[in-house]
Amino acid sequence: MAIDDLLDEHEQGERVRSWLRNNGAGLIGGVALGLAVIFGGQWWQKNRQQQDEQANLNYEKAIDGIAANDLKKAEAAVASLGGKDGVYGDLAALQLAKAQVDAGQRDAAITTLRAIQADSSLHAIVQQRLARLLVDAGKHDEALKLLADAKDSTSLEIRGDALMASGKAAEARDAYTKALTSLDVASPQRRLVELKLTDAGGTPPKTGESA
Template sequence: MVDELLSDNEREEALREWWRDNWAWILGGIVLGVALLFGWNHWGKHRQGQAESAALLYRDVETALMSRDVARAEEALAALTGKFDSSSYAAQGRLAVAKLQFEAGKYAEAEALLRKVADGAKDDELADVAQLRLARLLVQQGKNDDAIKLLEPLTAGGFGALAREIRGDALFAKGDKEGARAEYAAALANADAPIDRQLVELKLQDVGGVVPAASAVQRSL
């Protein structure tokens, strides 16, 4: 209503006054917006470049794995983790090289890599996989109590059946057949569990257990 009562000259003068009072803020906002947009684009390109570089180094790890060359795989992994230690490529590389080391009998080296992933991977699933593999390695070395304790947090999750199976192996190795029976039976109770059901059934029978009826029916289908 007030604006309608102002003359053209008065409105023009008011606009000029408003501009004198606010031009610095407006210009600063424009500059900041441009800077943020430039920074975002630069960061995006930087991240893409980093990911591509990490992928190339991971490819070297894969090449060494295909040739079953442990020393070469370790060198390739060192190059990858030296530059991209916190990347998912580094975690996957550690898991893969640890498997190769385990098969070569380099248990201490494999354990160190698996613990690194289990304790520091940003991807929870990779961390869980590392814990499962570490537990198997601990059982292989006779560190059964350590394996049982390590797997306790996983028994109720998506890897629960696998964790139960490995805990059963650890308990059986300790001579606790009753405990092993309970763990194997719990592993088989999940019909959709990603386990080798026939193998776990054999383990259960070996410790005097009875294969659950649901498991037997499913196997016959």
């Protein structure tokens, strides 16, 4: 090997060592960061899986309690979900509220529904069920406030119920009429809303007419 080649190799080696001295800390830090991301992601996935399994277990406990008519057990299971387990907590609380209503525990059902922090997919259902119970409890103003921005037929119907219970027949007629605009002619709910509109002193629009 020529002396020039040895010098070139020596020079290249020095350059590599110099680069490592200047950039070694950053290189090690980058590797460490990469490992942290990998293992951190694995830990998060494992932790998330454990949380999902626990949420599913608590959901099953709630359903078992409802099926056995042991509402205390169901309430404890729903409380353990604490509204933080997404759809598991929401569905369990909805079923618990229904069981409480069936058992004549209206106020308990109202408390259960108030505690639900539902996402957009269940929000309307929770609001509607809560509003119905508030109307039944004579808390008409609370129900009206809950459905202040009602646009769907079911919410408008419930809003009409709250207005009628408050003695505001004219406003109730308006709510029922609006509810009819989005109801199919063959819908069983339509006939009920028409009866409510008639009871409020209104006249249901004929089929094919705009409400």
